[in-house]
Amino acid sequence: MAADRTRRTTSSRDTAEAAFKAATTKPVELPPKPPAVPNAKELISLRIDRDILDHFQEAGPGWQDRINEALRKVVGN
Numbered sequence: 001m002a003a004d005r006t007r008r009t010t011s012s013r014d015t016a017e018a019a020f021k022a023a024t025t026k027p028v029e030l031p032p033k034p035p036a037v038p039n040a041k042e043l044i045s046l047r048i049d050r051d052i053l054d055h056f057q058e059a060g061p062g063w064q065d066r067i068n069e070a071l072r073k074v075v076g077n
Contacts (some may be wrong), residue, residue: 040067048067056070
């Protein structure tokens, strides 16, 4: 009967160690993809204090562009 059994090529410990290594190994991080269109705007989620948002929205439509311009002035672009 022993001859009918298939022989394991690895021990259960080797299998467990391989599974642990696969589960705990950090995958290689790819660099962020550049935008498909040069200078394209990117959709993000941003938390802004209510009074700051009110300030930019009080002039009506285009408040997101005004925030973008204010940020450009701060970073010097």
